[in-house]
Amino acid sequence: MPAPHPTAVEADPTGPGGVEPLGTRERILDIALELFTTQGYDKTSLRQIAEQLGYSKAAIYYHFASKEDILMALHLRLHDFGREALSSISESEASPELWALLLDRLIDQMLQHRALFILHERNQAAIEELHRERHDADHEDLQMRFRQALSNPEIALEFRVRLSCAFGAVMGGLILAGDVFAEVPSD
């Protein structure tokens, strides 16, 4: 048994042991990301992905156990990013002076991961289903810590509202895409 996709999803796709020359798995993920964001997850068939990949459907199943696994792998990318971002936030005290810098840095990173955010923004339904089925302990943590941060009673309500606004604004900006007002959070 070659056992191609061991636990189906791995954190680092560049290959832990076997050194893949060009990374077919990566290409699949990139194509999927593109298609999922433009057409939506459900409307995108494996056939389409395979087509654009140059290979056939079955080839994909060597690298991923299912269509959902592809989405999951994409989701994990954002996941890792989120965890990293959170640690920087929750470690620091709630001093307003720091927040400006923190938010600024965070927003920069978000812009780089743009495509991932849009994917999640546009396919919430599909992604929520992932969580209903594969009950990641990982993810529960992350989600909870996020909400805690947003509703921590020790932090003044104003700050929480402000943070929500910032996130909302950035997301909105990402979606509307065109006008990137350089965003130094003055308020």
Next chain:
Amino acid sequence: MPAPHPTAVEADPTGPGGVEPLGTRERILDIALELFTTQGYDKTSLRQIAEQLGYSKAAIYYHFASKEDILMALHLRLHDFGREALSSISESEASPELWALLLDRLIDQMLQHRALFILHERNQAAIEELHRERHDADHEDLQMRFRQALSNPEIALEFRVRLSCAFGAVMGGLILAGDVFAEVPSD
């Protein structure tokens, strides 16, 4: 030819000519709204809707020409709401004093149409496809005026950012659902 769904989609569903006793069409829309928001548009089959409706699949096709038409009808509800909201905004001058009141009123309305917003938030992909196919002149207008309002150079940049924040915050609040901080836009 009975020609049940004439132009397939109508603004007022209570029936322009024929007086429907209890409004089967309405019930379909309500059930669909519920299912689409909870499971997602693509994951929801007409069979499910019919089941919950008490009738069979084919019955639905009497009232709607296709599954997309149901989504479209739901979309139009929000559409009408949006147009109304916009007119109140764009008519008024950009004086900051007015905005507080305007936003306040707007947010109230948004909360009432909550389900509709969530539907759109969670099924953006599906809804965008509607627009690619049926190129509503109507909708182009609306969308454009919205962006104009958000990027009108006559209005100070700060205000625009602020408005984006407000929308983002409200949307975020709607999704996270639980904590409804009563939102008088102080900033």
Next chain:
DNA sequence: GTCTATATAGGGATAGAC
């Protein structure tokens, strides 16, 4: 207006050759 039955198509997924 609503039903049953059916046509048609396309999806995800598997088996096994190469």
Next chain:
DNA sequence: GTCTATCCCTATATAGAC
């Protein structure tokens, strides 16, 4: 690692009886 061929299932949509 990739391909061909195929299975099975569910979906939308239609036709025509009641």
